[in-house]
Amino acid sequence: MVVKKEELSAQQKKHIEKHIDKQLSEQLLTKAEFLGHQFKQHVSTAIIAAFSFLIALSWKDLLVHLVEGVFSEEIITEAPYISDLVAAMVITVIAIVGILIVTNWAKKPQVIISETQTK
Numbered sequence: 001m002v003v004k005k006e007e008l009s010a011q012q013k014k015h016i017e018k019h020i021d022k023q024l025s026e027q028l029l030t031k032a033e034f035l036g037h038q039f040k041q042h043v044s045t046a047i048i049a050a051f052s053f054l055i056a057l058s059w060k061d062l063l064v065h066l067v068e069g070v071f072s073e074e075i076i077t078e079a080p081y082i083s084d085l086v087a088a089m090v091i092t093v094i095a096i097v098g099i100l101i102v103t104n105w106a107k108k109p110q111v112i113i114s115e116t117q118t119k
Helices: 010-070 073-078 082-106 110-118
Strands: none
Touching: 010 082, 073 082
8 A cells, every 4th residue: 555645835835834933923922921021020029029128127217216215214224125126026017917918919810820821
């Protein structure tokens, strides 16, 4: 049994090449857009983190001064770091609450997650 090969015409070859080139360019464009989006997302996260750090430093100074005003001079001389400890605890609680709020806000809905996993 001999299998006969059929040659494609030049027009058919051209059509196939055009179709393949179009698919490849669409895939590459989609991947490039995705990488660009990821890059922007990571850079914006880093910038937001830097600004958040600056804000936290300024609030820390205020909290330390407020705590020093609340405690008597005797307690501060006996335990000089008490104001720093209380300020750190208050900042930690505020940060945890903020992280929980932002995490809930930024969650992806289940529909979006399932669509991204199928691609």
